[in-house]
Structures are given as structure tokens and as C-alpha cells.
Amino acid sequence: MPTYYNEEFETLPRQALEALQLKRLQSVIERVYSNVPFYRDSFNKNGVSPANITSLDDLQCLPFTTKQDMRDSYPYALFAAPMEEIVRIHASSGTTGKPTVVGYTLKDIETWTDLMARSFVAAGVHKGDIIHNAYGYGLFTGGLGAHYGAERLGASVIPISGGNTKRQIMIMQDFGSTVLTCTPSYSLFMAEEAGVEGVDFKKLKLRVGIFGAEPWSEEMRREIEEKLNLDAIDIYGLSEIMGPGVAIECIEAKQGLHIWEDHFIPEIINPETGKRLAPGEKGELVITTITKQGIPLIRYRTRDITSLTYDTCKCGRTHARIARMSGRSDDMLIIRGVNVFPSQIESILVGIEGVEPHYLLIVDRKDNLDTLQVQVEVDERLFSDEVKVLQVLSRRIEKEIKDMLGVTCTVKLVEPKTIQRSEGKAKRVVDNRKL
Structure with a gap:
């Protein structure tokens, strides 16, 4: 029999769920129109006001919010x-x-805690579980989001964060961890390290793994389940919307992630035209938050490519399900849970003397962890210099990327004119991961 955290809301009939959504949508539209100049100006420019929102279909009349809008509104x-x-x-x-x-x-924290x-x-x-939380703590939402949800559930939480893998394995053995939360690639890295240490995951008490913050495939799920001897569950979230817990697979079906529609209204649009697509059609996920107070977002373009289904799941939950993310409509990379845009790398490189504005990012997965190599051209004078000078420059670039973006990379300096040129849009990324 399925178990629910809040059965009333998780199994609301579609008509009742949509009535609740409309009431909350109208409330949040009033709130942003009154309190956020960006939305008031945007709505007025598009000839809409809160009074125009009389049905859920009217949501399509409202303009989108983008990541660029958030950047332009930095910080508050x-x-x-x-x-x-x-x-x-x-x-x-x-x-x-x-x-x-x-x-x-x-x-907002209460809502996030409840949804996690x-x-x-x-x-x-x-409640009886011991949750080994290896998501990162800090400005990243993963660690604290999972932590608060675990405590609200009444489970025991081990706030171990990421890194120091040998110690993680020892803690899982000694503390009797039953649930693992981390990125999927890190879970496989743990499995490899455990093998080196002579630890058999089949002898641990782990039975469920909740993995997110980076793209992964069904093939990777099967590998994780085999090597770690647990049920691998996909979770989805993004910091702009809330953090982890926006949507998750149920253990009964593992066929799409339930998006909690009493707090978020999902749409799928054609990323080129912005037109809404029908259920089952693949496109870009757009989310409207309908209960957030701090920073409500209206029709936020996530850039994640997926599809929606409204069929009732065999677990009994009536909330729509989103398919596993199959890519993005922009050039953002997700490397070990960190969002990286080529333009971020470029902004660092252009400030370094002797470096040419031609670069290539090569992403791979080695020993089940994402790797990033930055190939960058240097000018003739510098490339003919002694090896020591080039090594110092490589380390400087690696450090600046780590300090600015929080992602570890290796830098390979190459001769001028060795990175392929393009007559159209420059090819900046080679992603060799099998996702």
C-alpha cells in the first residue's frame, strides 16, 4: 500500500487541485503586481493585470520570467x-x-521543508531511516533542503556534505545509513572507492538513494542500483524555484517525477515560439510558483527539456508527472551539480593576458565523476616561452575558474589557430558523457 506524507493534498481530484491552483495563482499575481516593479512593468507592457486572471488558461497571457531577468535584478x-x-x-x-x-x-522555509x-x-x-546527506551545504540549496525535510519527517540525518569519500563509506558502515542523498555520479564514485577499500555495499543497510542536481540516464540508474544495492530515485529542483523537492519519482512506479502542483504550476512550451504544448509533447519546462513569498516567479523558463503527463499514477498521487530531463534549450552545462555556462569561462579567460579568445570545453565522465577540461589558445610569444611559464598560467586559470565558479577543471594551453573555427555559431562544448 502506498504511503503519503499529506494524503489529502497528494491525492486531490484534478478539479479540486485546479481550483486550489487558480485561487493561489490569483493571490500570487496580486502580490507580485503590488510589490515587484519588474512584474508590474512587465504585465503593463503586455497589457495584462491581475484582473485578467480568471482561469488557469489565462496564465498564458502573462510574460515569461528568465534567468537573465534574475541577473538583471541582482541581488534583491x-x-x-x-x-x-x-x-x-x-x-x-x-x-x-x-x-x-x-x-x-x-x-517559504516551512513550505520547502514540508515538500522535501x-x-x-x-x-x-x-521516520525510522538514517539519511546520509552527501549533498553540498552552503549557497547551493541541495544540502540544507534535504536536511530540513529529513528532520521534518522525523528521520535521523547525517549532515556529511560532499567529499572525503573514504570517511563517507566508513560513516555509512558504522552509523547504519539506510538512505543516501547525493548526485548520481558521486554515488558511483563511492561504489568504486568502496571496492578499493574492500567494502561490499550489499552488506550495508542502504535501501534507497535519492539522486539529483545533474542529468542521468536509465542505464546509469541500473548501474547504481546494482552496485549500491538500493532503489535509485530521481529528484528534481532548482534554486530559482525552491531547491530540491519540486518534483520526485515515487518508489512504486519510477515512471516520471511527481511535480507538486499545489505549489507549482508546470507548463511545457516550444522553446523557439513560446507556445504551450499538449500533454506528452516534449518541450521546455516552465514553472509558476503559487505559494512562495520571498521571490515568487511567474512563468519561469527553466530551460530543461521534458514532457508532462496527467495520468493518475499507480501510487495514487494525482499530481502531474514530468519525464526525466532529456537536455536543455540553452548552453548550460551541469558538472558535479554545478551550473556552468561557456560564457562564464570566457569572461574569466578574456581578462588574462596572453590568452586568445578561442577556447573549447571538453566534458567527460571518468571513474563515474564528471570532468571538465578547458582548452585555450595562447599567443605565439607565450606559447614559445619556457614550460614553467605555461604551467604557471595553466594553474592560474584553473584557480580563477575554481574561485569564481566553484568547479574544478584542468586547463590545456594549445598553440594559436589549433581550435577549430566556425563560420556560424562557435562550437564551445564537446560533451562526451553518455547521459
């Missing part, structure tokens, strides 16, 4: 609540080095 211009009501600030990397900033009121607890239950987690 999109906040709908005064700073004295903001109790938490998270952020994700932006293309110019400045992050996109999100603020949470106390009520709801997500844990959908994944088969219960």
Missing part, C-alpha cells in the same frame, strides 16, 4: 517581501560570475 530587485522578512538567502552561479539570488521567508518531507515519503523513506 525581484523579492516580493521586505528584507526584514527574509530569513534565508541561497544563490546559484550566474554567467557573469554574479549569482542568481533567491530569498526565503519563514513561511513529502518527497522523501514518496521515495519510500520513513
Whole structure:
């Protein structure tokens, strides 16, 4: 029998769910129109006002919000609540080095906590579990999002964060961890390290893994389940919308991620035209937050490519399901849970003397962890210099990328004119991962 965290809301009939959505949508539209100049100006420019929103279909009349809008509003211009009501600030990397900033009121934290607890239950987690939380803590939303949800559920949480893999394996053995939360690639790296250490995951107590923050495939799921001896569950979230817990697979079906429609309204659009697509059609996911207070977002373009289904799942939950993400409509890379745009790398490179404006990012997956190599041309004078000078330059670029973007890379300096030129859009990325 399925178990629910909040059965009333998770199994609401479609008509009742849509009535709740409309009521909350109208409320949030009033709120942003009154409190956020960006939305008031945007709505007025498009000839719409809160009074025009009389049905869920009217959502299509409203303009989109984009990541660029968030950058342009850095840091707090999109906040709908005064700073004295903001109790938490998270952020994700932006293309110019400045992050996109999100603020949470106390009520937002409560909502997020509840939705993470709801997500844990959908994944088969219960009060008696010991949750080994290896998501990163800090400005990244993963660690604290999972942490609060685990505590709300009443489970025991181990806030170990990422890194120090040998110690992680020892803790899982000694503390009797039953649930693992981390990126899917890190879970496989753990499995390899455990093999080196002579630790058999089949002898651990792990039974559920909740994996997100980076793209992964069904093939990778099968590999994780075999090597770690657990049920691997896909979770989806993004810091702009809330953090982890926007959507999750249920353990009963593992066929699409339930998006919690009492808090988020999902749409699928054609990324080129912006027109809404029918259920089952693949396109870009757009999300409207209908309960957030700190920074509500209206028709936010996630750039994630997926599809929606409204069929009732065998678990009994009535909320729509999104398919596993199959790519992005922009050039963003996700490397070990960190969002990286080629333009971010470029902004670092152009400030370094002797480096040419021609570069190539090569992404791969080695020993089940994502790797990033930055190939960059240097000028003739520098390339003919002694090896020591080139080594110093490589290390400097690696350090600046790590400091600015939080991602580890290796830099390969190459001769001028060796990176292929293009007559059209420059090819900046080679992604060799099998996702």
C-alpha cells in the first residue's frame, strides 16, 4: 500500500487541485503586481493585470520570467517581501560570475521543508531511516533542503556534505545509513572507492538513494542500483524555484517525477515560439510558483527539456508527472551539480593576458565523476616561452575558474589557430558523457 506524507493534498481530484491552483495563482499575481516593479512593468507592457486572471488558461497571457531577468535584478530587485522578512538567502552561479539570488521567508522555509518531507515519503523513506546527506551545504540549496525535510519527517540525518569519500563509506558502515542523498555520479564514485577499500555495499543497510542536481540516464540508474544495492530515485529542483523537492519519482512506479502542483504550476512550451504544448509533447519546462513569498516567479523558463503527463499514477498521487530531463534549450552545462555556462569561462579567460579568445570545453565522465577540461589558445610569444611559464598560467586559470565558479577543471594551453573555427555559431562544448 502506498504511503503519503499529506494524503489529502497528494491525492486531490484534478478539479479540486485546479481550483486550489487558480485561487493561489490569483493571490500570487496580486502580490507580485503590488510589490515587484519588474512584474508590474512587465504585465503593463503586455497589457495584462491581475484582473485578467480568471482561469488557469489565462496564465498564458502573462510574460515569461528568465534567468537573465534574475541577473538583471541582482541581488534583491525581484523579492516580493521586505528584507526584514527574509530569513534565508541561497544563490546559484550566474554567467557573469554574479549569482542568481533567491530569498526565503519563514513561511517559504516551512513550505520547502514540508515538500522535501513529502518527497522523501514518496521515495519510500520513513521516520525510522538514517539519511546520509552527501549533498553540498552552503549557497547551493541541495544540502540544507534535504536536511530540513529529513528532520521534518522525523528521520535521523547525517549532515556529511560532499567529499572525503573514504570517511563517507566508513560513516555509512558504522552509523547504519539506510538512505543516501547525493548526485548520481558521486554515488558511483563511492561504489568504486568502496571496492578499493574492500567494502561490499550489499552488506550495508542502504535501501534507497535519492539522486539529483545533474542529468542521468536509465542505464546509469541500473548501474547504481546494482552496485549500491538500493532503489535509485530521481529528484528534481532548482534554486530559482525552491531547491530540491519540486518534483520526485515515487518508489512504486519510477515512471516520471511527481511535480507538486499545489505549489507549482508546470507548463511545457516550444522553446523557439513560446507556445504551450499538449500533454506528452516534449518541450521546455516552465514553472509558476503559487505559494512562495520571498521571490515568487511567474512563468519561469527553466530551460530543461521534458514532457508532462496527467495520468493518475499507480501510487495514487494525482499530481502531474514530468519525464526525466532529456537536455536543455540553452548552453548550460551541469558538472558535479554545478551550473556552468561557456560564457562564464570566457569572461574569466578574456581578462588574462596572453590568452586568445578561442577556447573549447571538453566534458567527460571518468571513474563515474564528471570532468571538465578547458582548452585555450595562447599567443605565439607565450606559447614559445619556457614550460614553467605555461604551467604557471595553466594553474592560474584553473584557480580563477575554481574561485569564481566553484568547479574544478584542468586547463590545456594549445598553440594559436589549433581550435577549430566556425563560420556560424562557435562550437564551445564537446560533451562526451553518455547521459
